[in-house]
Amino acid sequence: MKEEVSIQTEFIRLGQFIKLANIFESGGMIKSFLQEQGVIVNGEHETRRGRKLYPGDEVVIEDVGTFIVTESQSFD
Structure with a gap:
């Protein structure tokens, strides 16, 4: 199963993404x-x-899972 992780910027760096996904502290x-x-x-x-x-x-992080970067939807 793939877990979606939303970002609110154009891109995110890999290290920041891993922290945002709560994989490491x-x-x-x-x-x-x-x-x-x-x-x-x-x-x-x-x-x-x-x-x-x-x-x-x-x-894809071995023994953890698969994560998809998604764009956060803004509701104006």
Whole structure:
């Protein structure tokens, strides 16, 4: 099952996205995890915290799940 994570900006960096999705509690944990294991972004292995993610991107974190970046809907 894929979990959607909404952002309110044009893009979000991978490290920020992982924290927003409540996968790890601290930036240090995220940095270590990405350096040691990495994640799959749109089918490609990724270890950079600064990788920009846009709505529609898919992030697969082994033993955790699959996450989809979605655009937050504003209600004017």
